[in-house]
Amino acid sequence: MAGKKSPWGSGEAGSGEPADAPAGEGGDAAPDSAPPPRGGNGPRNPWLPPASGDGRRTQTLEDLFKRRGGGGGGGGNGFRLPTRPDGGSWVPVAVGIVVLLWLGATMVHRVSPQEKGVVTTLGAYSHTIDSGVSFTLPWPIQMVEVEDVTSIRRDSIPEGDGERLMLTGDQNLVDLTYLVRWNIKDLKLYTFQLAQPDETVKEVAEAAMRQSIAEVTLNDAMGSGRASIEASVRERMQRILDAYRSGVKIQGVEIKKADPPAKVVNAFKDVAAAQQDARSEVNRAETWAQQLTQRAQGEATAFDKVYAQYKLAPEVTRRRMYYETMERVLSQTDKVILETTGVMPYLPLPGMKQTPPAEPATGERR
Known part of the structure; x- marks a missing residue:
């Protein structure tokens, strides 16, 4: 490999060895795999951490963890769980307590x-x-x-101050507000049979109320027919909910308000006032008729008593009745009847009877 440059920086100036070093005594050249010295000026090995100028390398994340956690060998100053007096760990005890609490x-x-x-x-x-x-x-x-299967639940329909108009049997509209009382009689059916049992109760109440109102007149819905309407709605609701197998028992229905629509409430008030006046006149006439009937019955009873006396003494009773009748009739006239003779017929006896005598004036001499 003589005459060639190592990629790791061997043979460059300042490395300590010439580039073309002669072979040793044994005739062997220096191996190319020898690591370059630290601090050389050649290309840096990419697999080694960068070296600082003072010969120390930069700290890595692994070094930080080792120094904080003891390097996994227990020689550091990191956080450790407390131990039991016998040297065991508290982790099994804590796990056991959590399991017992959960159970x-x-x-x-x-x-x-x-x-x-x-x-x-x-x-x-x-x-x-x-x-x-x-x-x-x-x-x-x-x-x-x-x-809770014992407490009575209450649903007000409609909720709040909303208007709920329903059509009566005589084609009139009425604004109804009513209360439904119910509880749970079978918890299994209530839980598993219907998806939303509370909403189902409200919808069934709405349908039953509309059906019952459609069978009565407006006067019955607003007046004396409320009790029969409430009983009819309760019976219909229970029959429908039993068919659904809902597990719900209807305790009662109460109509809280039955008024005409807000747009025609004044006209309904006038009609109600006229009906009240008519009922008052009828009641007055019935009272007078009862008094007249009682008076006639009393007179008939008195006549029966007189007739009983008449049968015992007809002549005396007849004369007595004649005198009493003439006295009653003539007492209401202005005529004066005289049976004696020698009385002037032009004497103003009726005027004298009606005109009281004049009283003498104060201080008049007699």
């Missing part, structure tokens, strides 16, 4: 008296647990979903 939280279930729980095994229904303390397999093998 206790996912296997032991406390259910309140008004609640029940549905247990599922890998997503499929397993059984239902009642109130009290129950045990299941840990999560995620078994899961428990607890629901």
Whole structure:
């Protein structure tokens, strides 16, 4: 290899050896694979870290980790977990405590008296647990979903102050606001049969109410027919939800407001006032008729008593009745009847009867 230049910098000036060094005594030339000396002026080896001017190389990321973590050999000053008094590690103990807490939280279930729980095994229904303390397999093998099955739930339709118009049987519109009370009677059906049981209850209530309102008139919906409407809606809702196998029991329906539409409320008020006046007149007429009937019945009873006396003494009773009748009739006239003779017929007896005598003036001499 004499006369050729090594790519690693051997044979250049300042390397310490001439480029064309003679062969040794043994006749062997210097090998080309000899590493170049440090600090040479030739091309740098790309596989070696760059050398600094003072002979020290730059620190690498591996050097930093070794110095901070002890190099993996335990000789550094890095962070270490505390050890037990016997020299063992606390890691197994910590893992065991975490596992026990996880098992206790996912296997032991406390259910309140008004609640029940549905247990599922890998997503499929397993059984239902009642109130009290129950045990299941840990999560995620078994899961428990607890629901309140005793408390009454209330849904106001519509929510807020919205207007809900419905068509009555006599082709009128009425604005209805009502309340539905219900609870869970079968937790398994309630959980697995319907996708959204709460929304289903509201939609069934809406359909049942519209059907019931369409069978009555506006006056019934706004007046005395509310009780029958509420009973009809409750019965219809329960029948539909039982057909769906929803596991829901309807406790009651209450109509909170039944008013005419807002645009015609003034006209409805005028009509209601006129109807109220008409009912008042009818009630007054019925009262007068009852009083007149009672008076006639009293007179008939008195006549029956007089007739009983008449049968005992007809002549005396007849004369008494004649006198009483003439007294009653003549007491209301201005005529004066005299049966004695010698009385002037032109005497103003009626005028004298009606005109009171004049009182004497104060201080008049007699």
